[in-house]
Amino acid sequence: MSDRDLPPGRPSHIPVLLEPLLAAVAPVTGRWLDGTFGAGGYARGLLAAGADHVIGVDRDPLALQMAASWASEYGDRLTLVAGNFSELDKHADGPLDGVVLDLGVSSMQLDLAGRGFSFAKDGPLDMRMSQQGESAADLVNEAEEAHIADILYLYGEEHASRRIARAIVGARATARIETTLQLAEIVSRCLPRPKPGQSHPATRSFQAIRIAVNTEFTELAEGLAAAERVLKPGGYLAVVTFHSLEDRIVKRFFQLASGGEANANRYAPARTEDAARFDLVTRRAVAPDEAEITRNPRARSAKLRVGRRTGVPARGLDPAALGVPQIIRKGRR
16 A cells, blocks of 8 residues: 555544543553554553553554654653554563453544445455455455355344345356445345435445454454453453444453353352452443534444453453354355
């Protein structure tokens, strides 16, 4: 990607639910890790609120490239690391006072047509956050029809998944699907025309394919476990989600980690594994108020959940226990 493709000046990304997040973890002190650094909005917010040091982790090289023009303003208070938040405990280099995760695709990724995340702008069908590995074009052109259908249904909750998968396989038999508008048109032809105010017909399919390409649910489960391992007693884990499947996984994690899952038999002795590893700071998900939605319409679906680490030792969790959809790759055509 060339420099002319980058937005001019400092990134215009607006961090969602930043003020409620900072209020939930106040006073902000010590060492924090922003596991989805993006345009740096949360990291800057944490530093302004009093964090001594923030480690910004991102697997997208563009995010770190864009930060180079301003990161030096913070001196040694800000460290940038190329990597996945699923391994954030390895990037932390010691116990942390807090971890922030802002899930999903960033505004700057959506706004750059060349990254292939948006069905509203024509560009190469890419969707790779790390810009490495299998692309969305590889997936839709090479995966078996049943595998594509599973992805659309389980990752996008798309009820027309089989019809869309069949249409994708039919279209690629004629010519390889290479661009975002090609795929959006194929999906749109399978679904009713949207009514005013409804989302684009390709929304769920693009979400599902993006999640599959970037193994986002696996990354999330591993990242939550890594945060549990690296946080000090009293340290905070704050997670912002943007759709129901992500939020369901995060909610389930905090339920299990806070000892909130009841025994199947109320007469049985309390289970030792129910000792709370997190205390819930937000009992329910925090949503943006109307003022924030007006300033930033992309915040509309966001939810914030915050937990505070106890002194109980960390333990691993099976991703299936968190409700992570399990898809077995059925091979290539």
